[in-house]
Amino acid sequence: MKILFIGPPGSGKGTQSQLLHDQFGAVHLSTGDMFRAAIMNKTQVGLEAQAYMDRGDYVPDSVVIGLIDERLSQPDCQNGFILDGFPRTVPQAEALDELLAKRNSKLDAVFYFNVAQDVLVERLSSRRTCRHCGKIMNAQQLASLAEQPTCEARPGQACEFEQRPDDREEVVQKRIQVYQDQTTPVVKYYSSREGFVEIDGSLPQDQVFSMIQSTLHGTKGPTS
Ligand code: AMP
Numbered sequence: 001m002k003i004l005f006i007g008p009p010g011s012g013k014g015t016q017s018q019l020l021h022d023q024f025g026a027v028h029l030s031t032g033d034m035f036r037a038a039i040m041n042k043t044q045v046g047l048e049a050q051a052y053m054d055r056g057d058y059v060p061d062s063v064v065i066g067l068i069d070e071r072l073s074q075p076d077c078q079n080g081f082i083l084d085g086f087p088r089t090v091p092q093a094e095a096l097d098e099l100l101a102k103r104n105s106k107l108d109a110v111f112y113f114n115v116a117q118d119v120l121v122e123r124l125s126s127r128r129t130c131r132h133c134g135k136i137m138n139a140q141q142l143a144s145l146a147e148q149p150t151c152e153a154r155p156g157q158a159c160e161f162e163q164r165p166d167d168r169e170e171v172v173q174k175r176i177q178v179y180q181d182q183t184t185p186v187v188k189y190y191s192s193r194e195g196f197v198e199i200d201g202s203l204p205q206d207q208v209f210s211m212i213q214s215t216l217h218g219t220k221g222p223t224s
Contacts, residue, residue, distance in 0.1 A: 001026070001080040001216060002105060006112030006187055008179045009172070010120040010127065012208060016113075017084045019209050027076050031064055031086040033134045034071070036164075040131075047209040053166055056174030058088060058182060065095045072099060089182050093167050093189045110190045111212060113201035117176060124172045130159035137161060 002027075005013040010078065020026040035053060045067060049059045058064075058121030071077065087093040100106050118134055126139045133153035142148075148158035167175055190196050197215050 001109075002083075002106050002107050003081070003083075004083045004101075004110045004190070005113065006110065006183065006190070007201055008115060008117075009175045010122055010124040011113035011115040012205060013084045013105065013113055014134075015205055016111075016127070016208060016212060017082045019205070020082055020137065020212070027081040028084060029071055029081050029086070030066070030075070030084040030134065031059075031088075032084075034067055035059065036134070054171075056166055056171040056178060058178060061089055061091045061095070064088075064092060065099075066075060068096070069099055072103065088179075090185050090189055093186050107195060109120075109195045109197060111195065111215075112149055112187050112190070112198045113208075114198055115201040119202050120176060121169070121172055124167045125165070125169055127167050128161040129164050129167075131162050132160060133157050136160075147159065 007013050017028040021028045035049040039050050048063055052059045064086060087096050128137050128139055128142055130151055133151045142161055151157050151159045199211055
């Protein structure tokens, strides 16, 4: 199953990808996570991406497309994946069509998470992310836990949650604006295609997850 999640920052794409990964082992491809890992590892891509991310701007298309092309070639992606946060521009969407065509492949479903702006700002300001594995929780949820969840990147150790630098309010406004300018046309790019589904991303996460699951069961099943 090859799935695409599109939506503004804070619309729940990462959380829903995480749920699909936890329940069905689906491969989660988040370009944002890839850039954060590259920054932590101080690679060339990380060095290039950091300034854009800190400002809330998009990383140049050529860098993102190269990263995804390389990742889609790896063995774990051959049976399916969830794309979260890519494509974000029309040239990226066109490049994805080419990358899939050259692999004789195509997307099975495109989920568009529609969420009002005030909900996004509220969600992002309370979002906490594990700096190692990218697990997402909100600050209230975390405060109510007796112990920290186990980190997927460091078996046996607890997650280390922090506020992402770009989840600070001043950067969030910029990211939403950039999304509106550059990614809204991508929603239009896919909206008339078979397999496009609009979801009310402001609903509770378990309801959103049920809707995604029932759509996927109506096609080929979440992991096939
Ligand atoms: P995310 O974790 O998906 O919110 O992404 C965090 C940041 O990474 C974005 O604000 C961009 O700076 C950068 N980024 C992630 N994916 C892309 C993409 N497809 N195109 C351009 N920049 C991206």
